[in-house]
Amino acid sequence: MSAGEFRDSGDSSKKIVGVAAGEAHTLALTGNGSVYSWGRGTFGRLGTGKDSDELYPVRVKFDSSKKVGVSADRSGRKRPKFVGITAGAYHSLALEDDGSVWSWGYNTCILYKIKFPFLGLNGENSSVPCLLERFLELGTPDSLAEESNSENRIPLKVSYIKAGGMMSLAIDSLGALWMWGNCPKQSDSNGGEFSLVSSSTPLPVWDFHGHTVVKVACGNEHVVALVSAGETFTGGDLICYSWGNNNHGQLGLGDNECRSRPEIVKTFDKDCPWSVYEIACGAFHTVALTIRNRNSDDTTEAIECICWTFGLGDNGQLGHGTINSTNLPEAVSGLPLDAFLISADCGLFHTCVVSAAGDVWAWGMEKGLGLCPDASFSGVDTGDALYPLRIPCNEIHGPNFSAPLQVTCGAAHTVLIADDGYKLWAWGRGRSGVLGRGNNTDSFVPCIAMWPHLDEDFKKNEIETTIDRKGPPKDNESVKVLEMEKRLSLAAEEVQLLQSKLALMERYASMLHTCVFGKAMEERDLPPTLRNWGTLNIEREWENMIESADRGKLSRLEAFYRNMHEAVKDKLMKRKVEEMIKESLHSLSTGNRVPMENASSPQ
Numbered sequence: 001m002s003a004g005e006f007r008d009s010g011d012s013s014k015k016i017v018g019v020a021a022g023e024a025h026t027l028a029l030t031g032n033g034s035v036y037s038w039g040r041g042t043f044g045r046l047g048t049g050k051d052s053d054e055l056y057p058v059r060v061k062f063d064s065s066k067k068v069g070v071s072a073d074r075s076g077r078k079r080p081k082f083v084g085i086t087a088g089a090y091h092s093l094a095l096e097d098d099g100s101v102w103s104w105g106y107n108t109c110i111l112y113k114i115k116f117p118f119l120g121l122n123g124e125n126s127s128v129p130c131l132l133e134r135f136l137e138l139g140t141p142d143s144l145a146e147e148s149n150s151e152n153r154i155p156l157k158v159s160y161i162k163a164g165g166m167m168s169l170a171i172d173s174l175g176a177l178w179m180w181g182n183c184p185k186q187s188d189s190n191g192g193e194f195s196l197v198s199s200s201t202p203l204p205v206w207d208f209h210g211h212t213v214v215k216v217a218c219g220n221e222h223v224v225a226l227v228s229a230g231e232t233f234t235g236g237d238l239i240c241y242s243w244g245n246n247n248h249g250q251l252g253l254g255d256n257e258c259r260s261r262p263e264i265v266k267t268f269d270k271d272c273p274w275s276v277y278e279i280a281c282g283a284f285h286t287v288a289l290t291i292r293n294r295n296s297d298d299t300t301e302a303i304e305c306i307c308w309t310f311g312l313g314d315n316g317q318l319g320h321g322t323i324n325s326t327n328l329p330e331a332v333s334g335l336p337l338d339a340f341l342i343s344a345d346c347g348l349f350h351t352c353v354v355s356a357a358g359d360v361w362a363w364g365m366e367k368g369l370g371l372c373p374d375a376s377f378s379g380v381d382t383g384d385a386l387y388p389l390r391i392p393c394n395e396i397h398g399p400n401f402s403a404p405l406q407v408t409c410g411a412a413h414t415v416l417i418a419d420d421g422y423k424l425w426a427w428g429r430g431r432s433g434v435l436g437r438g439n440n441t442d443s444f445v446p447c448i449a450m451w452p453h454l455d456e457d458f459k460k461n462e463i464e465t466t467i468d469r470k471g472p473p474k475d476n477e478s479v480k481v482l483e484m485e486k487r488l489s490l491a492a493e494e495v496q497l498l499q500s501k502l503a504l505m506e507r508y509a510s511m512l513h514t515c516v517f518g519k520a521m522e523e524r525d526l527p528p529t530l531r532n533w534g535t536l537n538i539e540r541e542w543e544n545m546i547e548s549a550d551r552g553k554l555s556r557l558e559a560f561y562r563n564m565h566e567a568v569k570d571k572l573m574k575r576k577v578e579e580m581i582k583e584s585l586h587s588l589s590t591g592n593r594v595p596m597e598n599a600s601s602p603q
Contacts, residue, residue, distance in 0.1 A: 012030065012031030012032040013030050013031065013032045013034060014030070014422060014451075014452040015030060015031040015420070015421040015422055016028050016029065016030055016031075016405075016422075016424060016451070017031050017405070017417075017421055018084065018085055018406065018417075019085075019408045019415050019424075020085045020086050020092075020163075020408055021087055021345075021408040021413065021414075021415055021434075022039075022087035022089055022090060022091070022092065022105075022410060022411075023040070023089040023090060023410060023411045024039050024040035024410060024411060024412075024413075024429075024432050024434050025037060025038070025040050025041075025045050025046055025087065025092070025410070026038055026039050026408075026410065026413075026415055026426075026434055026436060027085045027092055027094075028085075029082060029083075029084070029085045029094075031421070032081070033080070033081030033082045033083065033097065034059055034082070035047075035062075035082050035085055035094050036057040036058060036059050036060065037054065037057070037058060037060050037092070038054040038055065038056060038057045038058060038433055038434070038436045039053065039054065039410075039432050039433055039434035039436075040053055040431075040432035040433075040434060041054060041432075042090070043090045043091075043105050043106035043125050044104060044105050044106070044125050044126055044127025044128070045087075045090050045091060045106060046058070046060070046092075046105075046127075047061075047092060047105070047128060047129050048127065048128075049127050049128050050127060051127060053432040053433050054433060055433030055436075055437070055438045055439060055440070056433070056436060056450050057436055057449075057450065057451060060094070060129060061079075061129075062079065062080050062102060064079070064080045064131075080097070080098075080100075081096065081097045082095060082096055082097065083095055083097045084160065084161050085161075086161050086162050086163040086168075087163055088105070088106075088163035088164055088165060088166065088167070088168065089106075089164075089165045089166070089411075090105050090106035091103060091105030091106050091163065091168075092104055093161045093163050094161075095158055095159075095160070095161045098157070099156075099158050099172075099173065100131060100158070101131075101158050101161060102129040102130065102131055103126070103129070103130060103132055103168070104126045104127065104128060104129045104130060105125065105127075106125050107124060107125045107126060132202075157172060157173040158170045158172055158173070158178075159171055159172060159173045160215070160216070162216050162217060162218060163218070164217075164218030164219055164220065164281065165182075165219065165220035165221070165283060166221075167179060167180070167181040167182045167218055167223075169216050169218060170202065171213050171214075171215075175208075175211065175212030175213050175214070175228070175232075175233070176204055176205075176208065176209070177204070177205040177208055177213040177216060177225060178203060178204055178205070179202065179203050179205060179223075180199050180200060180201060180202045180203060181198075181199070182196055182198065182221070183196065183199060184196060184197075184221065184243055184244040184245070184259075184260055185197040186203070186205070186206070186207075186260060187260040187261065194244075194245065194258030194260055195260070196221065205262065207241075207261055207262045208225070208227050208241075208262070210231055211227050211228050211229075211230070211231060212227065212228040212231065212232055212233045213225055213226070213227050213228075214228060214233050214238060215279060216279075217279045217280050217286075218244075218281055219244075219250060219281035219282055219283050219284060219285075219286070220245070220284065221244050221245035222242065222243070222244030222245050222250050222251060222281065222286075223242065223243055223244050223262075224240065224241070224242045224251075224265075224279050224281060224286055224288075225240070225241045225242075225262065225279075226238040226240055226241075226276055226277075227239050227240075227241055229270050236275050236293065237270065238275065238277075239264060239268070239270055240264070240267075240269075240276050240279070240288065241262035241264055241265065242259070242262065242263065242265055242286070243259040243260065243261055243262045243263060244258065244259065245258050246258045246259060247284075248284045248285070248311045248312035248325050248327075249310055249311050249312075249325055249327025249328070250281070250284050250285055250286050250310065250311030250312065251263070251286075251327075252265045252267065252286060252310040252327065252329045253265060253266075253327065254328050255327055256327055265329065267308070267328065267329040268288065268290070268329070272293070273292060273293050274290035274293060274306065275291050275293045276288050276289070276290050277289055277290070277291060278341075278343070278344055280344050280345045281346055282311070282312075282317060282347060282349070282351070282409075283312075283348050283349075284311050285309060285310065285311030285312045285313070285317050285318060285351070286309065286311050286346070287307060287308065287309050287344050287345075287351055287353075288307075288308045288329065289305060289306075289341050289344050289353070290306050291303065291304065291305050292304040303338070303340055304338075305337070305339060305340055305341045306331050306332075306335075306337070307319075307331070307332040307335055307344065307353055308330065308331055308332070309326075309329070309330065309332055309351065310326050310327060310328060310329045311325060311327075312325050313325045314349070315349040315350070315364050315365040316363055316365070316384040316385055316386035316387075317346070317347075317349050317351050317363065317364035317365065318330070318332070318363075319332040319333070319334065319351060319386070319387060319388050320332065320333070320386070321333065321387055322386060323384075323386065332363075333387065334387040334388040335353070339355040339357065339359060340355055340356045341354065341355055341356075342355065342356050342404070343404070343406045343407045345407050345408050345414075346409055347364070347370045347409035347410060347411055347413075347414070347428075348365075348370060348411040348412065350362060350363065350364030350365050350368050350369065350370045350409065350414075351363055351364055351409070352368065352407050352409055352414050353388075353407070354401075354404045354407045354416065355404075356404075357400060358393075358400030358401040358402060358403070358404050358418070359400060360390070360391040360401060360404070360407070360416065360446075361388035361389065361390055361391065362385065362391050362414065363386065363388050364384060364385060365384050366383075366384060366385075367383075367385045367444075368385045368389050368391070369412070369414075369427065369428050369429070369444060370409070370410075370411060370412035370413065370414070370429065391427075391446060392446075393425075394445065394446065401418040401425065402418055402419050402420075403418060403420040404417065404418045405417040405418070405420070405421055410434065411429075412428050413426060413427070413428030413429050413430070413434050413435060414426065414427055415435075415436075415449070416446070422452075424436065424448065424449035424451045425446040425448060426443070426447060426449045427443045427444065427445060427446045427447060428442070428443065429442050430443055435447065435449060436450055436451065437449055437450060515560070516556075516557070
């Protein structure tokens with residue numbers, strides 16, 4: 001069944017509504033509330049109950065047997081429905097539709113002899129999802145401040161989750177922000193020395209009490225939040241705050257001083273002509289998407305989006321045309337002002353944005369790929385992308401990605417939801433299967449991930465409906481289906497590889513044709529013998545081409561081959577001179593001179 005057929009049938013289990021990427025693992029959330037994971041399995045970050053890698057998306061199973069009121073699947077097992085996912089470097093979080101939070105992966109990091117439990121759990125790593133019972137024990141910040149007894153506390157329900165390198169964050173249903181794990185320590189003022197605090201219990205950020213936190217993002221040790229100007233969020237009245245480590249200027253406050261408490265980013269305060277609607281953090285840099293505020297003096301009706309970046313810029317991840325870091329937000333040049341940017345994310349050293357029209361741009365390390373040291377770029381294409389680089393889809397699907405929804409960046413890979421959620425594209429470093437293609441191969445161009453994945457329920461349905469409608473499936477029939485799935489996956493991978501090679505050869509042939517004849521190659525320009533019989537008689541085709549060419553074409557041919565011949569002659573002469581000089585220098589250095597008596601004797 002194709003992606004289009006899934007869309008027509010309304011199968012929400014095959015539609016992806018959200019993605020998240022960790023250091024080398026990927027999460028996906030489907031329309032029916034299921035969570036899938038793939039990539040590196042170390043520390044149990046995939047939630048599969050083991051530490052092994054997964055080359056394809058696999059469904060994460062949640063044990064909610066102790067909870068009441070969740071839906072049950074056909075097998076009778078209770079299965080919760082999820083509405084949000086997020087990934088830190090080595091851990092993962094999932095938000096259930098009843099406001100519960102689940103976590104799994106790497107739980108304890110020992111730094112400066114201090115343990116940081118950023119799963120919100122006491123104990124070691126967890127390779128299966130665990131319910132954050134600490135949230136169930138808490139009430140709202142109001143109830144905590146009033147020190148009321150547990151019976152009168154309002155139950156805390158989470159509406160938004162976000163994870164960074166070593167910390168986790170959540171926004172509750174009343175708009176309060178909570179943090180746990182490796183967090184910036186909240187002090188009475190910003191004048192004290194910056195430090196981190198370890199907490200397995202979610203801690204409220206009291207500075208936002210009385211306001212609504214709408215969105216939050218975090219890097220390794222810094223946090224950025226969008227907060228309502230008043231008590232409630234009415235739309236377009238968000239103020240941007242930042243705090244934490246600021247050694248690279250990633251807080252955007254105009255200096256490199258760390259902050260232990262949130263401080264307003266002046267570029268995006270309530271008086272600026274821009275409204276921030278999206279934020280994202282890399283390890284040491286930050287990106288913000290803004291739209292021109294229609295309440296400003298500018299009366300233009302055109303939508304004008306700007307992408308701002310600040311922080312570490314060593315690999316061009318800021319997109320400012322340099323490798324300089326900056327401690328104030330600066331607009332990224334090279335992006336069209338009429339492009340409505342719907343999603344942005346940061347990797348370790350790269351950044352990616354997506355427009356509603358399906359345009360994708362990336363910049364930073366290795367042409368915006370992230371950590372891909374084996375990328376086979378050469379010449380003018382080598383090195384980091386200091387400006388936004390357009391990432392085309394491919395020759396088959398066209399330059400734009402159809403109906404994009406969201407982009408996410410891991411340390412060295414990028415994943416894009418497209419086709420209204422029925423297709424996944426991935427590129428970058430593919431080690432541990434993080435691209436979801438069934439292998440560990442890097443991909444320097446966008447490739448289609450293996451989605452939809454044939455999970456156990458889907459396989460069972462396919463067997464029942466296509467193999468044996470009259471009785472239960474047999475074991476050998478299940479094996480046949482699994483084998484067929486494997487063959488189809490390998491065939492799809494081979495077709496994709498051949499398509500990329502074909503597109504590369506077509507570009508090469510077109511460029512060569514343009515150099516020789518001054519225009520792009522068309523199908524009618526193919527030699528008749530090659531077009532009709534699949535063989536190429538070079539001598540015959542050359543004679544026919546010369547005979548049928550007009551004067552202008554002959555002049556271009558003459559100029560091309562004359563210049564090429566002169567360049568070859570010039571290079572050949574230089575090589576001969578270089579060889580003569582090397583031989584002379586070698587003779588002088590080794591003292592191989594002709595003896596005087598031999599030189600004077602008759603020959």
